[in-house]
Amino acid sequence: xxxxxxxxxxxxxxxRKEGAxxxxxxxxxxxxxxxxxxxxxxxFEGAAxxxxxxxxxxxxxxxxxxxYDNAQVTGWQHGFPDxxxxxxxxxxRKVPWDNEVPFFLGEFVLADGxxxxxxxxxxxxxxxxxxxxxxxxxxxxxxxxWFNFRETIHSxxxxxxSPPEPITPGMFGYSVLRMAxxxxxxxxxxxxxxxxxxxxxxxxxxxxxxTYEVAIAFSSALEQADRAVLFKTGAREIGKRFGxxxxxxxxxxxxxxxxxxxxxxxxxxxKTNLFYxxxxxxxxxxxxxxxxxxxxxxxxxFGPMIWPTINSYKxxxxxxxxxxxxxxxxxxxxxxxxxxxxxxxxxxxxTRCPGADVNPYLAMAAVIAAGMHGVEKGLKxxxxxxxxxxxxxxxxxxxxxxxxxxxxxxxxxxxARDWLGDAFVDHFAATRxxxxxxxxxxxTDWELKRYxxxx
Numbered sequence: 103x104x105x106x107x108x109x110x111x112x113x114x115x116x117x118r119k120e121g122a123x124x125x126x127x128x129x130x131x132x133x134x135x136x137x138x139x140x141x142x143x144x145x146f147e148g149a150a151x152x153x154x155x156x157x158x159x160x161x162x163x164x165x166x167x168x169x170y171d172n173a174q175v176t177g178w179q180h181g182f183p184d185x186x187x188x189x190x191x192x193x194x195r196k197v198p199w200d201n202e203v204p205f206f207l208g209e210f211v212l213a214d215g216x217x218x219x220x221x222x223x224x225x226x227x228x229x230x231x232x233x234x235x236x237x238x239x240x241x242x243x244x245x246x247x248w249f250n251f252r253e254t255i256h257s258x259x260x261x262x263x264s265p266p267e268p269i270t271p272g273m274f275g276y277s278v279l280r281m282a283x284x285x286x287x288x289x290x291x292x293x294x295x296x297x298x299x300x301x302x303x304x305x306x307x308x309x310x311x312x313t314y315e316v317a318i319a320f321s322s323a324l325e326q327a328d329r330a331v332l333f334k335t336g337a338r339e340i341g342k343r344f345g346x347x348x349x350x351x352x353x354x355x356x357x358x359x360x361x362x363x364x365x366x367x368x369x370x371x372x373k374t375n376l377f378y379x380x381x382x383x384x385x386x387x388x389x390x391x392x393x394x395x396x397x398x399x400x401x402x403x404f405g406p407m408i409w410p411t412i413n414s415y416k417x418x419x420x421x422x423x424x425x426x427x428x429x430x431x432x433x434x435x436x437x438x439x440x441x442x443x444x445x446x447x448x449x450x451x452x453t454r455c456p457g458a459d460v461n462p463y464l465a466m467a468a469v470i471a472a473g474m475h476g477v478e479k480g481l482k483x484x485x486x487x488x489x490x491x492x493x494x495x496x497x498x499x500x501x502x503x504x505x506x507x508x509x510x511x512x513x514x515x516x517x518a519r520d521w522l523g524d525a526f527v528d529h530f531a532a533t534r535x536x537x538x539x540x541x542x543x544x545x546t547d548w549e550l551k552r553y554x555x556x557x
Contacts, residue, residue, distance in 0.1 A: 246334070247308050291305060291340060323367075350459055377450060384441070394473070396477065451473070513527065
């Protein structure tokens with residue numbers, strides 16, 4: 103936080119120059135949902151230097167605004183006071199579809215200005231700071247698959263959970279023809295996201311009715327997580343203009359493939375891609391092999407951070423593209439960890455297990471922590487790559503199929519606690535335990551169809 107005597111940040115100077123009278127600010131909750139507000143410019147200028155109050159219930163409730171009954175960091179026992187939110191002036195951008203209103207991301211800090219232990223953005227920053235101490239900058243790129251529906255918030259509420267209407271029918275991946283069915287929405291995503299400082303490297307239709315896939319341009323990991331969070335909300339806001347409702351739910355229908363959230367990664371010293379080794383038969387450096395070995399060995403320690411919802415596990419079905427075992431392969435899309443090696447610029451790891459329903463800050467924290475654990479411990483890549491469709495993985499246990507299983511493993515993990523801190527692990531595990539208990543109490547349409555008449 104800057105003192106009043108310091109030279110104003112360029113972002114503040116620009117706001118004054120443009121005569122802005124309001125600013126939009128936002129933070130993410132535990133599930134990666136943006137929670138924000140408009141601030142008058144006078145209030146924002148004060149917030150830029152000293153932070154601003156944001157009710158800490160943002161870290162203490164679920165996606166439906168129901169407060170957790172098992173959280174210790176925040177909860178009714180504390181009275182839900184204001185937490186301090188710090189504005190990151192480096193995230194300055196304007197929202198093209200909201201009259202070019204200035205926009206900034208923030209993060210939670212404690213009263214003394216130190217990072218809040220359960221803030222998702224701060225959690226990623228802690229992992230990146232530890233990597234930086236080892237001499238590495240983490241570069242990442244995020245891909246999302248998602249379904250798009252001809253729905254509004256009102257039409258969807260009126261359907262009461264009955265099937266939504268996709269914007270296009272059938273299974274038609276990489277379709278130039280389907281791009282032409284909703285060209286306004288398709289082009290708005292490309293053009294307006296770029297203006298929003300969320301550059302898109304590629305956008306195409308994916309297999310499934312009304313399904314798109316986006317690749318967000320590669321960047322440093324924190325910037326990439328910011329972009330990913332903003333893309334998910336931005337796509338929904340842009341979609342409203344076209345009567346389209348995007349959904350990043352991991353699996354909305356048993357009939358169709360689920361939605362992934364692949365994360366590409368490499369390590370650099372600021373100049374060179376340290377994953378590339380021209381002398382290696384696989385073009386993989388020893389550093390790359392240790393990073394990959396870390397993910398193969400302990401990705402399951404971070405399970406609920408890459409599969410965070412009850413629905414996440416419906417995506418982990420054999421034969422439906424989503425990998426179900428901690429396997430690796432050379433340019434093999436059936437593996438959890440796909441190695442792309444061959445050139446100094448493009449050599450990287452694609453971690454394919456996360457779904458589109460992730461909180462990008464936490465998913466990136468998880469995959470990077472697992473990889474950097476391998477680097478810190480000097481792990482050797484002893485597991486051979488799989489070939490074909492999971493050939494060579496017969497002896498490898500598959501991933502758990504429920505949120506409570508991964509949550510219990512996460513809670514017990516010394517590696518997760520080492521990298522993320524006890525406060526975060528305990529709080530996040532409590533939030534997943536809460537979700538599991540809500541699920542146990544729920545009665546689904548599957549149960550009604552199966553048992554209502556004949557049992």
